[in-house]
Amino acid sequence: MAGGTRELIVDLGERSYPIRIGAGLIAELGRMLTERKFPVKSPILLVTDSSVERLYAPGAEESLRASGFTVARAVVPSGEASKSLEMLDVLVEKALQAGLDRKSTVIALGGGVVGDLAGFAAASYMRGVKFVQIPTTILAHDSSVGGKVAVNHRLAKNIIGAFHQPEFVLFDLDTLASLPDREVRAGLSEVIKHGLIWNADFVAWCEENAERLLALDADALGYALYEGCRVKSIVVSRDERENDLRAILNLGHTIGHALEAVAGYGELLHGEAIAIGMVGAARLAGRFGYSAEIERTTERIFRKFGLPVRIPDHLATDRIMSAMLHDKKFSEGDMVFVVPTAIGSVEIRRDVPSAWVTDIVNGLREGN
Amino acid sequence: MAGGTRELIVDLGERSYPIRIGAGLIAELGRMLTERKFPVKSPILLVTDSSVERLYAPGAEESLRASGFTVARAVVPSGEASKSLEMLDVLVEKALQAGLDRKSTVIALGGGVVGDLAGFAAASYMRGVKFVQIPTTILAHDSSVGGKVAVNHRLAKNIIGAFHQPEFVLFDLDTLASLPDREVRAGLSEVIKHGLIWNADFVAWCEENAERLLALDADALGYALYEGCRVKSIVVSRDERENDLRAILNLGHTIGHALEAVAGYGELLHGEAIAIGMVGAARLAGRFGYSAEIERTTERIFRKFGLPVRIPDHLATDRIMSAMLHDKKFSEGDMVFVVPTAIGSVEIRRDVPSAWVTDIVNGLREGN
Secondary structure, three states: OOOOOEEEEEOOHHHOEEEEEEOOHHHHHHHHHHHOOOOOOOOEEEEEEOOOHHHHHHHHHHHHHHOOOOEEEEEEOOOHHHOOHHHHHHHHHHHHHOOOOOOOEEEEEEOHHHHHHHHHHHHHEOOOOEEEEEEOOOOHHHHOOOOEEEEEEOOEEEEEEEEOOOOEEEEEHHHHHHOOHHHHHHHHHHHHHHHHHHOHHHHHHHHHOHHHHHOOOHHHHHHHHHHHHHHHHHHHHHOOOOOOHHHHHHOOHHHHHHHHHHHOEOOEOHHHHHHHHHHHHHHHHHHOOOOHHHHHHHHHHHHHOOOOOOEOOOOOHHHHHHHHHHHOOOOOOEEEEEEEEEOOEEEEEEEEEHHHHHHHHHHOEOOO | OOOOOEEEEEOOHHHOEEEEEEOOHHHHHHHHHHHOOOOOOOOEEEEEEOOOHHHHHHHHHHHHHHOOOOEEEEEEOOOHHHOOHHHHHHHHHHHHHOOOOOOOEEEEEEOHHHHHHHHHHHHHEOOOOEEEEEEOOOOHHHHOOOOEEEEEEOOEEEEEEEEOOOOEEEEEHHHHHHOOHHHHHHHHHHHHHHHHHHOHHHHHHHHHOHHHHHOOOHHHHHHHHHHHHHHHHHHHHHOOOOOOHHHHHHOOHHHHHHHHHHHOEOOEOHHHHHHHHHHHHHHHHHHOOOOHHHHHHHHHHHHHOOOOOOEOOOOOHHHHHHHHHHHOOOOOOEEEEEEEEEOOEEEEEEEEEHHHHHHHHHHOEOOO
């Protein structure tokens, strides 16, 4: 399988689309658009960020132009602050100046921020144009499946958005070589999450192949991204509009989001925060009488990937609890959590006593 | 039928919704939400504008509260400038402060501007919440069918938006009593347009009942709005995403939009500009060999409604032509127009020589 390209179909009826994972795929971008009969007369907007632009935008544009397409480039500052209505305004201006019409395409080249912003621009420009994603981070494997696109409001994250499925997703493994080590680990945290909710064999495989994955071995990484995307796409295709099942994707996120909010965005990467959150959820499983093996395995695998499994001491329990209650609009008393029932399987519990959660947050301290 | 409430279903499969037209309907708003099982626990955002607020917002809120709903009010300045991303930001802030959740509803109480802005807020807040429209202008009968919602960018109108169908539309005829006479006439221009593209009998009925309509006779107006909405809903239900048929709704709009753009928005009301545009389209019909009766009837009916049928002399032909070419991205040579083939029937022509259009614009001068 080494060097081979993998392809997966996200099954959403008439909105189904393929995810292609492999090396050197950016060079094939123009050809893929031609094969899929994207109209050459309609200009394309390539959206990227200031850290990715130099590395991959010229190659993507060259591939598009070689196939006869016209492409304009929009570069946003890298970082979460670019997920804003102000930046949407900038992209729309760029799209108008470049003459994008209703048959045009917006391509996102970058991580989750670029994907979310460019995706919302694609969803709303002329009430919706085509969208293609080229994720350049491991973490973005998660946001590239499911069609959730959004920008932030200063009072809330991801609050203004749409469901807008891409035409296809290209995961060029070569782009991952430039990722900082800490982002590699944090990205793999979401990959492992997909194993923990759905596929015990894949969890075992990740643990066995930790060194290869951390060394960015192309074949191991290609398989891990494929499997992560596959699990997410199964869940999403059964619940496109996020009514019920999709909630299981939030394993580790209730505590994780609270940690991010209290730490201030940036101190803990998202993947790090949810690793700690998944250990917390595994402890909840123990409270509900499920096997203690769940917690042992969860903690062991995250340690193996060099991810944090304890809450930094300076994040006070009462602030974490209040962030959680506010985030999820929990009333006093019971809380809702995704709780593992075994490795590879979870359930939604709406009867989690908030006192248990306080205990677990207190217990998950460095040194414990 | 006098005083009776009319109801029409816009047939869009699982997104179908009713339009209710009658007197005193705002007082029934809360009861309608209860009947339709809108959750009382989820707060409602009522969006209105500075000219409508005082007149109808208290009644709408009283009706909602009497049925147990919690409602917050957001008031935007009246006028096209409120269709902006800045105002979307304000509405989202208001929605967050009022605690709107995924099961909440945004209600638009006002004309087309409020409907478009509040509709886009409903489409994008938390990636989509429920939307209810209470149009308070005749013109808004048009925008209340079809689910097109949007805000403007300073470089282009309606360029950032979505297709988001309302749960229902309430047309309370009492709210039309406060409309200035000029807006009544301009609103009826779109109503007549729906007759011209689809229903010759309705055109004849409008002509016979012009005095009653202009006097805002409730039964005549109720019927005219019903028929206008019915024609639009037939067209929209056959082409929800605006792929082909829906283009016939643009009768009179190619010239009309150009006149609005050249005059500067405000000098000519939209309904006035398209009345002139429909006379122009009727002249094109003559060029294509269709009956001269089309032009005579079109011009006669708009004169009867006190609407303009000639282009103001200070709007230069070359500026109108260049606005048209730019708006529709026509290349030199042939242009695309909706052309009547008889009263009550139109076709899309892609072979309209631009020289004909120049002639017609030159000929449609005051004094001619």
